[in-house]
Amino acid sequence: MTNQFFAEHALLPTGWARDVLLQWDASGRLTEVNCGAASAPGVPRASGPVLPGMPNLHSHAFQRAFGGLTEYRGEAQDSFWSWRTLMYRFAQRLTPEQLEAIATWLYVEMLEAGYTSVCEFHYVHHDQDGRPYADDATLAHCLLRAAHTAGIGLTLLPVLYQTSGFGATPPLDGQRRFIRSTDNMLALLARLKPLCDAQGARLGLAPHSLRAVPPDSLREVLAGLDAIDPTAPVHIHIAEQTAEVDACLDWSGQRPVQWLLDHADVTARWCLVHATHMNTQEYRGAAAQGAVVGICPSTEANLGDGLFDFPAWRGHGGAWGVGSDSHISVNPAEELMLLEYGQRLALRQRNVSAEPGHPQVADALWLGALAGGAQAAGRAIKGLALGQQADFVVLDAEHTALHGLAPAQMLASHVFASSRSSAIDSVWQAGKCRVASGHHPLHSTASKDFCRARSALLTSSS
Numbered sequence: 291m292t293n294q295f296f297a298e299h300a301l302l303p304t305g306w307a308r309d310v311l312l313q314w315d316a317s318g319r320l321t322e323v324n325c326g327a328a329s330a331p332g333v334p335r336a337s338g339p340v341l342p343g344m345p346n347l348h349s350h351a352f353q354r355a356f357g358g359l360t361e362y363r364g365e366a367q368d369s370f371w372s373w374r375t376l377m378y379r380f381a382q383r384l385t386p387e388q389l390e391a392i393a394t395w396l397y398v399e400m401l402e403a404g405y406t407s408v409c410e411f412h413y414v415h416h417d418q419d420g421r422p423y424a425d426d427a428t429l430a431h432c433l434l435r436a437a438h439t440a441g442i443g444l445t446l447l448p449v450l451y452q453t454s455g456f457g458a459t460p461p462l463d464g465q466r467r468f469i470r471s472t473d474n475m476l477a478l479l480a481r482l483k484p485l486c487d488a489q490g491a492r493l494g495l496a497p498h499s500l501r502a503v504p505p506d507s508l509r510e511v512l513a514g515l516d517a518i519d520p521t522a523p524v525h526i527h528i529a530e531q532t533a534e535v536d537a538c539l540d541w542s543g544q545r546p547v548q549w550l551l552d553h554a555d556v557t558a559r560w561c562l563v564h565a566t567h568m569n570t571q572e573y574r575g576a577a578a579q580g581a582v583v584g585i586c587p588s589t590e591a592n593l594g595d596g597l598f599d600f601p602a603w604r605g606h607g608g609a610w611g612v613g614s615d616s617h618i619s620v621n622p623a624e625e626l627m628l629l630e631y632g633q634r635l636a637l638r639q640r641n642v643s644a645e646p647g648h649p650q651v652a653d654a655l656w657l658g659a660l661a662g663g664a665q666a667a668g669r670a671i672k673g674l675a676l677g678q679q680a681d682f683v684v685l686d687a688e689h690t691a692l693h694g695l696a697p698a699q700m701l702a703s704h705v706f707a708s709s710r711s712s713a714i715d716s717v718w719q720a721g722k723c724r725v726a727s728g729h730h731p732l733h734s735t736a737s738k739d740f741c742r743a744r745s746a747l748l749t750s751s752s
Contacts, residue, residue, distance in 0.1 A: 293313065297309075303674070305648065306653075312680060344683075345664055345671055346409065346622070347561060378464030391742070396617060397437055398737075406681035407445070427485075444491040445523060494668060497512075501538075523561065525584070530590075531566075531567070545572060561583075561665075565598065566595050573605075577606035582609045611661075612625040623704050652704070683716075685700050692704065
């Protein structure tokens with residue numbers, strides 16, 4: 291069985307192309323990408339320019355439910371660390387049913403915004419008292435079901451979390467739902483692997499951070515992961531905060547990224563989430579190893595993390611992608627806009643992200659984030675090319691911000707000028723239409739379930 295779709299304009303890995311016929315097999319893999327094709331009778335025709343679907347390379351699904359609820363001053367000087375305390379309190383009250391409702395709605399939101407795949411950095415593992423559920427994979431099952439229900443591609447990244455700080459500092463009470471031994475994590479991964487394979491999801495691993503995973507545990511868990519799947523993605527939070535860098539220096543005499551490069555086999559399977567505070571040596575070394583940097587502009591701005599030096603990273607040929615992290619925003623166009631605007635503010639220049647082959651900033655940003663996001667996800671989602679998954683987004687050519695423009699101008703307006711109103715008409719994932727006329731079929735029911743879950747969580751805190 292094959293399926294087809296015709297686009298008058300489509301963004302391919304090499305740039306914009308005319309009259310593109312997409313064809314995919316029963317598994318949702320592209321078998322033909324023909325340019326200059328004729329539009330055959332009966333073949334669905336895109337109503338606007340077609341973009342490759344965007345991977346979201348960093349997500350903590352449960353945090354969607356308290357987006358906007360920490361925007362008040364609770365201390366003399368609020369920071370990431372004071373926000374984290376509030377987040378821990380919220381995480382302690384979460385039930386499996388609430389997590390599934392929150393994640394399902396979040397994944398519906400992602401699809402409606404143009405994300406077709408998500409890397410879920412999953413660290414709430416246990417019951418509210420910190421004891422494992424009778425089924426130790428209970429909360430991972432919730433995320434797998436949510437992704438399947440919504441129809442989004444998933445890379446599931448169970449998180450190893452053992453200590454509260456460098457030097458094996460014992461975990462805090464607020465971290466009790468996160469803690470696993472190394473052997474317990476490897477047993478979980480072995481159990482989840484066939485479940486992910488059956489769903490078409492990818493299983494990876496997330497050592498939470500260098501402060502949360504001691505060196506011996508990091509070595510052991512990576513060796514165990516290799517025995518399960520030597521190509522599995524590995525994601526880690528690193529160098530997000532200057533306090534983290536200072537603490538790592540006090541502990542080891544090295545900055546976090548440099549320590550990781552010297553003590554782990556960092557390769558292209560690694561995603562360094564945030565990596566906001568690197569020096570020149572770290573930029574050069576991490577890029578040379580082929581690692582992806584996961585940039586989360588809306589969350590990094592919300593938490594006051596600082597600005598990633600994007601030109602320095604790209605100057606070394608570094609791969610990168612974007613994630614919505616705490617989901618203060620669930621929109622890849624907005625993440626890309628914030629990424630570019632942050633660089634403009636820091637450098638007092640315009641069009642910082644343009645490239646010689648892509649003078650249109652939005653083109654360069656979309657294709658760059660796509661490539662790095664696909665690498666971080668460890669899935670065949672690198673765009674509209676043979677062998678890749680048929681994940682694509684159709685822009686609404688009649689949207690006020692886009693109407694009458696050329697395709698590249700439409701993408702630029704989608705990223706920079708749609709003013710938070712959706713300029714997306716439809717979204718396809720693995721060759722299936724998940725969003726039509728801007729709406730997912732579960733939009734209404736999933737949003738109501740989300741609101742009920744959030745209300746219950748807020749009530750339990752009062």
